[in-house]
Amino acid sequence: MTKSKSDPTDGTPFEAVIGLEAHVQLKTRSKMFCGCENRFGAEPNTLVCPVCLGHPGSLPVVNRQAMEWAARVGLACGCEIARFTKFDRKNYYYPDLPKGYQISQYDLPICNGGEVEVHFANDSGVVRRKIGLVRIHLEEDAGKNIHAEARPESWVDLNRAGVPLLEIVSKPDMHTPEEAGAYLRMLRLIMLYLGVSDCNMEEGTLRCDVNISVRPRGSTHLETRTEIKNLNSFTHVENALQHEITRQMKIKARGEKIVQQTLLFDPEKGETRVMRGKEEAHDYRYFPEPDLAPWIFSEEWIESLRKSLPEMPAVRLQRFQGALGLSPYHADVLVRDVVMAEFFEEALETYDKAQSVANWVTNVVREESNARGISAKEIGISPARLAGLVRAIDEGKVSNQKARDVFKAMLGNTRAVAEVIGELGLEQISDDSFIRNAVKEVIGKHPGPVEDVKKGKENSINFLVGQVMRQSKGKANPGIVLKLVKEELGV
Amino acid sequence: MTTREASIIEIRDSLLAGRTKAVEVIHEALRQIRAVDPQLRATSQIFQEEALARAEELDMKLKKGEEPGLLAGVPFTVKDNICTRTGTTTAASKIIPTFRAPYDATVVLKLLAAGAIPIAKTNMDEFGMGSSTENSATVGPTRNPWRTTHVPGGSSGGAAALAAATRGMLHLGSDTGGSIRQPASYCGVTGIKPSYGRVSRYGLLAFASSLDQIGVLQSSARECAAALSVIAGRDPMDSTSASRAVPHYLGELERDVRGLRLGIPTEYFPDAIDAEVRARVQEGIDVFRRLGVETREVSLPHTRYANPTYVLISAAEASSNLARYDGVHYGHRARNPQGLVELYARSRAEGFGAEVKRRIMVGTFVLSAGYHEAFYNKACKVRKLIRQDFESAFKEVDAIVCPTSPVTAFPIGAKIDDPLKLYAVDILTVPANLATVPGISFPCGLTSEKLPVGLQIYGRPFEDHTVLRLAHAFQMTTKFHLAAPPVYAGS
Ligand SMILES: [Zn+2]
Numbered sequence: 001m002t003k004s005k006s007d008p009t010d011g012t013p014f015e016a017v018i019g020l021e022a023h024v025q026l027k028t029r030s031k032m033f034c035g036c037e038n039r040f041g042a043e044p045n046t047l048v049c050p051v052c053l054g055h056p057g058s059l060p061v062v063n064r065q066a067m068e069w070a071a072r073v074g075l076a077c078g079c080e081i082a083r084f085t086k087f088d089r090k091n092y093y094y095p096d097l098p099k100g101y102q103i104s105q106y107d108l109p110i111c112n113g114g115e116v117e118v119h120f121a122n123d124s125g126v127v128r129r130k131i132g133l134v135r136i137h138l139e140e141d142a143g144k145n146i147h148a149e150a151r152p153e154s155w156v157d158l159n160r161a162g163v164p165l166l167e168i169v170s171k172p173d174m175h176t177p178e179e180a181g182a183y184l185r186m187l188r189l190i191m192l193y194l195g196v197s198d199c200n201m202e203e204g205t206l207r208c209d210v211n212i213s214v215r216p217r218g219s220t221h222l223e224t225r226t227e228i229k230n231l232n233s234f235t236h237v238e239n240a241l242q243h244e245i246t247r248q249m250k251i252k253a254r255g256e257k258i259v260q261q262t263l264l265f266d267p268e269k270g271e272t273r274v275m276r277g278k279e280e281a282h283d284y285r286y287f288p289e290p291d292l293a294p295w296i297f298s299e300e301w302i303e304s305l306r307k308s309l310p311e312m313p314a315v316r317l318q319r320f321q322g323a324l325g326l327s328p329y330h331a332d333v334l335v336r337d338v339v340m341a342e343f344f345e346e347a348l349e350t351y352d353k354a355q356s357v358a359n360w361v362t363n364v365v366r367e368e369s370n371a372r373g374i375s376a377k378e379i380g381i382s383p384a385r386l387a388g389l390v391r392a393i394d395e396g397k398v399s400n401q402k403a404r405d406v407f408k409a410m411l412g413n414t415r416a417v418a419e420v421i422g423e424l425g426l427e428q429i430s431d432d433s434f435i436r437n438a439v440k441e442v443i444g445k446h447p448g449p450v451e452d453v454k455k456g457k458e459n460s461i462n463f464l465v466g467q468v469m470r471q472s473k474g475k476a477n478p479g480i481v482l483k484l485v486k487e488e489l490g491v
Numbered sequence: 492m493t494t495r496e497a498s499i500i501e502i503r504d505s506l507l508a509g510r511t512k513a514v515e516v517i518h519e520a521l522r523q524i525r526a527v528d529p530q531l532r533a534t535s536q537i538f539q540e541e542a543l544a545r546a547e548e549l550d551m552k553l554k555k556g557e558e559p560g561l562l563a564g565v566p567f568t569v570k571d572n573i574c575t576r577t578g579t580t581t582a583a584s585k586i587i588p589t590f591r592a593p594y595d596a597t598v599v600l601k602l603l604a605a606g607a608i609p610i611a612k613t614n615m616d617e618f619g620m621g622s623s624t625e626n627s628a629t630v631g632p633t634r635n636p637w638r639t640t641h642v643p644g645g646s647s648g649g650a651a652a653l654a655a656a657t658r659g660m661l662h663l664g665s666d667t668g669g670s671i672r673q674p675a676s677y678c679g680v681t682g683i684k685p686s687y688g689r690v691s692r693y694g695l696l697a698f699a700s701s702l703d704q705i706g707v708l709q710s711s712a713r714e715c716a717a718a719l720s721v722i723a724g725r726d727p728m729d730s731t732s733a734s735r736a737v738p739h740y741l742g743e744l745e746r747d748v749r750g751l752r753l754g755i756p757t758e759y760f761p762d763a764i765d766a767e768v769r770a771r772v773q774e775g776i777d778v779f780r781r782l783g784v785e786t787r788e789v790s791l792p793h794t795r796y797a798n799p800t801y802v803l804i805s806a807a808e809a810s811s812n813l814a815r816y817d818g819v820h821y822g823h824r825a826r827n828p829q830g831l832v833e834l835y836a837r838s839r840a841e842g843f844g845a846e847v848k849r850r851i852m853v854g855t856f857v858l859s860a861g862y863h864e865a866f867y868n869k870a871c872k873v874r875k876l877i878r879q880d881f882e883s884a885f886k887e888v889d890a891i892v893c894p895t896s897p898v899t900a901f902p903i904g905a906k907i908d909d910p911l912k913l914y915a916v917d918i919l920t921v922p923a924n925l926a927t928v929p930g931i932s933f934p935c936g937l938t939s940e941k942l943p944v945g946l947q948i949y950g951r952p953f954e955d956h957t958v959l960r961l962a963h964a965f966q967m968t969t970k971f972h973l974a975a976p977p978v979y980a981g982s
Contacts, residue, residue: 050594054815056587057574057596057694059729089811091858093835100814156819285858287867290700290808292730 006238007176008246015217016245017225018180018210019172020237022187023165024197025141025205026069031162032140033060033103038164040203044146044157052162054098059291062087066164067110067295068305069196070138073166074111075306076190077133083297085110087138087289092282095156096143104167106286109137116170116190117314119332120182126328131183132171141165160204166197172211172222177241181234184208185336189313192338201233208237213258214248224258228265228272240265244272316341324354333362340366343376343383350387353394360390364407380412388417396430396477397421430477432484435468438476439484442467453489461485498659499709500717500741503563503606506553513546513553513564513608516659520566520610523657523980530978531634531656533649534611535571536578542566542610549606562721563606567661570647571612571629572619573705574694575599582696583627584617586822586842596694597729598663598705598722605721607661613649617844618813619667619698622916624648624674625903628844632903635678636978637942641900644674644916647708651678654708658981661718662708667698668801669895669920671706672932676895676945679934681962681972682708683715686952687927688733690719691726697812699805700731702924711972712933712962716740719955735953743956748964749783751957753948754888758794759919764897771944772894775935775965779892782964789888791880794922796873801921802914803857803870809847810854816842849910874925881926885951890961894919895932895945919947929955933962934971943974 009016031038034051050058074081088106114133119126143161147154168187174180188199188206199206213225228244231237243265248258262281263272311319313335320331334341344361348354361376365386368379389410393403398421409420421427429435442464443450452460461482468481505511521539528534549564569575572582574592581587599609614633616626623642624633633648635641636656643652647664651674654662664671666684675682683706690705697703707718720741725734755776760769780786818824818838825837843851857866884891896916906913923930928949935946946965950958966972975981 050592054820055593056580056582056590056696056815056821057592059693059731061728061730091811091814093814093817095819095831098815098820100817101811283860285811285855285860285863287807287811287858287863290731291697 006178006242008242009176009214009217009249012249013217014214014249014252015219016175016241017172017213017215017222018174018176018241020170020174020180020183021209021211022168022170022184023207024168024187024191024199026066026164026166026196027198027205028063028065028069028164030063032063032066032138032164033162036162040205042159044155044159047159048161052098053158054100060103060289062292062295063164066138069164069194070110070136070166071297071302071305072194072309073168073190073196074114074136075302076194076309076312077111077114077116077136079111079114079133079136081297081302082108082110082112083299084108084294085297086294087292088286089289090139091285094142095154096145096158096161098143098158098161102140102142103289103292104139105137109135111136116183116186118179118182118186119314119317120178121332126332129179131173131179134169134171136166136168139165139167172213177238177245180210180241181238184234184237186313189336193310193312204232207232210237210241212241212244212248214245214252224260226258226261226263228263229275231265233267236265236267239267239270240272243270247272320354326354326358330355330358330362333366334358337366337376339375339377340369346383347387347390350384351391353390356390356394357387360386364404368411381407381410385410385414385417392417392421396428396479398426398428399474399478402426402428402474427475428477429472429475430480432480435472435476435480436484436488438468438471439481439488442471443485443488450489453491461491499562499565499661499714502565502659503559503561506559506564513549514543516564517542517546517566517608517610520657520660524611524653526980527636527653527656527978530639531636531643531652532630533614533633533643533652533656534568535581535583535614535630535649536612538577538610541577542608545608549608560604560606562602562661562717565607565661566610566659567602567607567663568611568613568650568653569599569609570650570664571615572665572696572698573599573663574696575609575612577609578612580612580696581629582618583615583629584816584842584844584847585628586816586839588629588823590821592694594694597691597726599694601722602661607721610660611653613647613653613662615649616646617847618696618809619646619665619670619703620809620846620850621645622669622673622913623901623903623906626844626846634903635900636976637679637900638940639978640902641942642677642903644677644896644900646670646674647682648674650708651675651680651682654678654680654682654710655976656978656980658710661714663705663722664708665695665698665703665705666924667702667704667805668924669917671708672895672920672923672930672945672947673916675708675932676934676947677900677943679937679943679971679974679976680708680710681712681715681931681933681966682706683719683931683955683959684923684929685719685723685955686733686929687924688731689723689929689953689955691724691729691732693726693728697808699808700812701808702801702805704924711966712931712959713741713744713966715931716744716956716959716963719959723955733953738956740956740959744960744963746960747783748779748961750785751890751961752785752787752888753779753961754789754884754891755786756789756791756794756884756891756893758791759893761897763915764894765899767938768894768897768899768944771936771938772946775946776892778935778965778969779961782968784961786892787888789884789891791877791884791891791922793873793876793880797877797922797925798914798918800870800873800877801917801925802853803866804874804925806850806854807858807867807870808854810851810858813843813847813851818842846910877922878926881922881928881949889950889954890957891949893947893949895947896920899938899940899942899944923949928952929958931958931962933965934974935965935969936971937974
């Protein structure tokens with residue numbers, strides 16, 4: 001496989017080794033250990049109670065939905081689900097952590113192993129790769145510190161404190177920023193398919209730490225790595241990796257050693273700065289959370305969760321390309337948008353020419369929903385009516401070009417395709433005898449171009465077809481026009 | 492010698508029969524407390540107005556013919572580490588001298604629902620750390636009503652002193668390593684630490700979550716049974732509370748004890764036990780023999796490791812539980828700190844007392860990387876062995892009998908400078924907390940110096956009714972529990 005341009009190790013004797021720790025906020029109705037509403041964007045400190053404020057005497061209670069969702073994510077990624085799992089306390093001081101410890105999981109996470117299949121396009125076409133997972137565990141999110149600009153003051157908003165947070169730790173299986181980006185995008189897609197998180201990086205519902213080391217190509221040794229914390233956009237992840245891989249290669253090229261450090265990425269400057277060194281690493285003094293009993297998953301429960309899993313993106317991609325015969329491009333575009341893919345599949349129930357429907361959904365429907373900033377389901381045409389329009393095109397009842405006007409006219413109402421086409425006067429004429437007459441008339445009027453065609457000038461055929469289309473006010477089926485022009489001229 | 496009769500159970504009947512009014516009951520309780528408190532310093536706050544208001548409300552309800560709860564009109568005191576909406580909850584610490592809980596602990600809610608009326612908060616060792624109530628940073632030492640130069644034991648020393656010096660009230664305490672039973676023993680009252688999980692901990696300021704349990708200190712086992720029947724049971728707010736059905740404790744008391752098998756563990760009668768304590772306890776065991784209870788020797792071979800195990804586990808959990816008192820969200824905040832680290836360090840250094848700091852440091856140390864395995868993990872393993880000791884013993888016997896404390900109440904100031912001596916006072920009580928079994932202490936006589944000696948009975952987990960039943964049978968044939976101390980306000 002040829003390396004894409006975004007790979008800074010391209011053409012060097014080095015290979016990068018990248019691992020990701022993704023933090024995904026689950027959109028459960030309530031928080032991880034209390035009944036407070038789990039919602040983004042509320043007034044500071046309004047979604048709080050004694051438990052998530054860490055009030056003296058308060059105790060946590062596990063959110064069953066969060067446990068179930070974490071297990072679902074694990075099952076979707078092929079992880080081993082722990083039959084016996086527990087929570088631990090991670091002890092450290094920070095103003096956004098009201099209890100002075102975070103309830104997390106240390107040695108018995110909910111999910112172990114597993115993998116995420118990613119696919120991305122590069123110079124050599126679509127690349128598929130499986131990225132291994134180490135573990136997935138559940139913990140509570142911290143609050144948010146807000147620092148005053150002008151005054152030496154800080155505030156803490158604890159609305160986010162106690163929101164269920166899934167930590168997904170990958171193996172160091174990635175080698176390029178592009179792969180890392182593709183992995184993170186696929187993780188997001190999996191969460192969207194499962195409906196467990198919005199994975200909105202701007203709202204912080206998906207955050208990411210990356211581990212990077214660089215080694216001589218061909219080596220299997222894991223070398224000293226650095227960690228970049230709190231990356232909050234896909235672009236930042238890729239840019240930070242580009243920067244850090246390049247920095248490490250330069251150091252290694254000089255024969256110097258990489259220092260194990262935790263770094264922060266400044267997206268404005270495109271640089272990293274040191275957050276803390278190895279010697280300042282925290283000792284979190286983990287120990288089992290005594291306020292919570294261990295959690296037992298029964299075989300039956302795991303099986304029922306497994307059975308209730310929806311089709312996951314990698315499987316859907318294969319089905320769209322295989323059974324439905326879509327082009328890799330169309331399959332990919334559809335799979336990346338859950339709502340659009342559903343729209344597409346519903347449309348197929350009315351009209352099963354998959355590629356034709358896919359063309360329209362990924363093109364016109366997508367443009368419309370993007371332009372209006374709404375989902376495919378909200379643009380005002382049902383999948384069945386769209387399917388009817390595509391069928392009308394395929395059956396030659398309306399030209400592909402005019403069909404866009406029909407589409408616009410169908411938005412926001414429930415009128416049938418045929419009715420709209422008729423009203424707009426856009427029926428396509430596919431009647432051979434009618435078109436043949438028009439063709440004969442045009443040939444009689446333009447002896448020059450006819451001669452050119454006979455001499456082998458292809459362009460002149462297009463001219464003659466254009467003339468026929470003009471005469472029919474655009475309603476003649478262009479395919480039939482072309483066929484008849486060629487027949488009449490004997491070419 | 493003045494004697495006293497158990498009475499909280501009769502209050503409801505007196506109210507119903509119109510023999511007295513709730514307001515009169517509260518006035519009498521306030522009179523008693525005010526009569527002894529200047530000498531004993533047993534309370535931290537008295538809720539005169541609130542209690543009288545509640546009593547008036549109750550009298551109105553009774554007038555209207557409403558059915559009163561099981562403990563209607565019973566005045567109750569709350570150890571100062573249990574949250575009450577009324578007044579402050581300080582755990583006798585200067586780190587939260589003005590903390591007003593926004594909620595009532597579950598035990599308080601249950602008592603309120605049963606018609607009981609909170610009347611005062613009682614003094615204690617800071618955060619429950621101590622065995623003498625000398626470590627109270629807010630009130631100062633509480634004194635023993637049997638001899639006011641002596642300690643009442645601790646940490647529920649305020650509750651124990653009041654239970655001994657008054658009558659007709661319910662006293663909530665908490666027990667992490669003997670904090671109910673040891674002061675009950677020193678003050679000549681009956682105190683039960685229920686099975687772990689039997690009573691909700693929600694609203695109890697945590698010292699060591701896996702050991703803490705709320706219980707009561709009363710004049711008799713029968714009063715304890717009445718109190719426990721109200722406060723026991725599953726609480727959805729406390730995941731460690733047990734869902735098994737609550738037995739009918741008062742009914743269970745009446746069952747004959749003949750034929751029950753009582754184990755005498757050799758390890759609980761070491762040479763260090765005071766000779767008079769040993770004698771009273773042996774006489775107490777003879778009482779059981781006369782009642783037809785079978786006695787036999789049992790062995791709990793890991794007993795000698797119980798105290799160090801307790802010290803390590805309780806300190807480890809405390810170091811984490813007390814992290815929230817950091818000057819940012821709760822508690823005392825140092826003035827003009829230079830930066831965040833100094834804010835934490837100075838706030839905690841200024842706010843916590845010496846014993847609390849000692850245990851936080853021990854706990855932080857035993858959880859630290861490099862020491863975790865040798866100390867904390869080892870202690871957890873030994874804890875399992877101690878629990879297994881009990882499981883084996885309880886295959887042969889129905890309950891275990893031993894002294895509550897190796898010594899009787901000691902003079903104020905005698906041991907405070909030597910933490911190891913003070914910790915040794917707990918050696919016979921900590922195993923119950925480590926093994927999560929119920930334990931009760933009740934008086935079995937006085938020494939020649941007129942200081943009470945406590946007899947302790949352990950039962951199988953969730954057989955709180957068995958230890959209550961044995962203690963009740965004992966109290967039906969003896970009068971030790973009726974003896975009133977020199978400082979006594981009951982009429
Ligand atoms: Zn909350």
